[in-house]
Amino acid sequence: MIRHTGKPVLVFSLILFLLCACAPAYSEYSFTEDADAIERAADSVFMLEVYSAYNQKTAVGSGFVAIENGLLITNYHVIEDGAYLLAISDDNVQYLVSQLCIANKARDIAILRFDTDPGVPPLELDGESELKRSQPVVAIGSPAGLMNTISLGNISAFYQKNGKDWIQFTAPISSGSSGGALLNNQGKVIGITTATYASAQNINMAVKAEHVLELYSRWDGRTTTALNKTTGTQYPGSIQTAPTATTVPSTVYVTGTGKKYHNNPNCSKMRSPIAMDLLDAISQGYEPCGKCYK
Ligand SMILES: [Zn+2]
Numbered sequence: 511m512i513r514h515t516g517k518p519v520l521v522f523s524l525i526l527f528l529l530c531a532c533a534p535a536y537s538e539y540s541f542t543e544d545a546d547a548i549e550r551a552a553d554s555v556f557m558l559e560v561y562s563a564y565n566q567k568t569a570v571g572s573g574f575v576a577i578e579n580g581l582l583i584t585n586y587h588v589i590e591d592g593a594y595l596l597a598i599s600d601d602n603v604q605y606l607v608s609q610l611c612i613a614n615k616a617r618d619i620a621i622l623r624f625d626t627d628p629g630v631p632p633l634e635l636d637g638e639s640e641l642k643r644s645q646p647v648v649a650i651g652s653p654a655g656l657m658n659t660i661s662l663g664n665i666s667a668f669y670q671k672n673g674k675d676w677i678q679f680t681a682p683i684s685s686g687s688s689g690g691a692l693l694n695n696q697g698k699v700i701g702i703t704t705a706t707y708a709s710a711q712n713i714n715m716a717v718k719a720e721h722v723l724e725l726y727s728r729w730d731g732r733t734t735t736a737l738n739k740t741t742g743t744q745y746p747g748s749i750q751t752a753p754t755a756t757t758v759p760s761t762v763y764v765t766g767t768g769k770k771y772h773n774n775p776n777c778s779k780m781r782s783p784i785a786m787d788l789l790d791a792i793s794q795g796y797e798p799c800g801k802c803y804k
Contacts, residue, residue: 541697542646542662548697552660554630555691556597556605557652558584563593563738565762565773565788565803572651572690573597573622576635576699577726580627584689585704585717586613586620593738594789599628600658606792609734617674617721618704623734625793633691636698637720641665641677649681649703649714651690659687669715677701680712692716762788764796771796773803 541547554576560569571588575581582597589595594608606625613620645665653659663681670676679692683703692701701716762771763782771791772782777799786796 539696540646541693541695542648544697548648548650548660550631551633551648551691551693551697552600552650552658554633555650555652555658556582556599556628557657558588558607558689559596559598560589560592561594561596562591565798568592570652571688572703574633574650574689574691574699575624575628575630576633576691576722578632579629580624581611581632582607582622582624583702583722584620584622585702586615586618588689589613589620589622589737590615594792595622595737596792597624597628598657599630602657603628604792604795604797606789608737608789610737611734612725612729614721614725617725618717619702619722619725621722621726621729622737625789633693634698635719635723636694636696636700637718637723639694639696639698639700641668641694641700643667646695647679647681647700648693649679649683649687649690650693651683651687651703653684653687663712663714666713675718675721676704677716677718679714679716681714682712683714761785762791762796764791769796770799772799772801777802 555572555574558571558573559567562568568591569588571584573582573584576583594606597605597607605628607622608625609623611621611623643665647663647665649661650658661681663679665677665679667678669678683706687703690703691699692703694700700719703714703716705715762773763775764771764784764786765780765782766784772778775782
């Protein structure tokens with residue numbers, strides 16, 4: 511018969527106590543000091559060029575893959591006038607994004623789907639952890655159309671206006687950073703970098719990740735709408751179709767060789783007799799001709 515005596519239990523408790531007491535020293539992880547991990551996170555952040563149905567660039571911004579493979583998170587205001595976007599990866603590969611999953615204009619959030627999954631790991635969103643002032647943060651985005659830029663800072667305040675929750679932070683961002691990722695010290699996304707005050711130093715705002723997760727939870731996980739068929743405010747279950755969408759010109763012209771598409775078959779010296787759907791041309795790697803798409 512096995513008898514339990516008090517002594518082994520005491521020793522065991524002591525060991526357990528020592529393990530627990532020592533554990534925090536080993537579990538302190540600092541994403542903001544882990545340059546390799548920041549580099550890996552940057553692989554999931556894209557520079558966005560947004561184009562109208564008439565192939566005019568309407569906006570430049572940032573976006574990031576999060577929650578699941580092939581989903582792109584950005585600000586609604588970045589994509590609101592767009593018919594499609596080109597997402598340019600950290601290693602300069604262009605991906606076409608033409609499908610909207612769900613959006614909320616009031617909260618300035620859009621969730622889109624890549625036409626072809628770029629195969630980068632989705633960043634994890636953290637909408638639950640308590641956020642505290644002075645907590646370190648990393649902002650990754652494409653300010654002023656530059657490729658991914660990384661800046662460090664901290665949370666400086668929380669701000670509420672018209673039912674919108676903002677995280678105010680100091681990591682420098684500027685125009686073009688809209689839609690970028692704000693990560694905490696565990697490397698999880700806590701917000702979308704959205705706005706900056708041009709006249710002030712380092713007063714920047716991010717939409718909270720919890721609102722992104724809330725919006726995602728309202729999506730059925732399947733249905734998408736072509737960006738060029740959406741208009742105005744999209745709320746869950748009430749995506750509107752623009753009456754003018756069917757009149758949008760989407761045919762472009764390419765040559766048998768080369769990698770440019772034109773809006774006029776006579777634009778180039780070589781003529782471009784092959785008519786092609788715009789989105790097909792983009793997905794086949796053709797780029798807009800600088801002469802006829804200014
Ligand atoms: Zn041309």
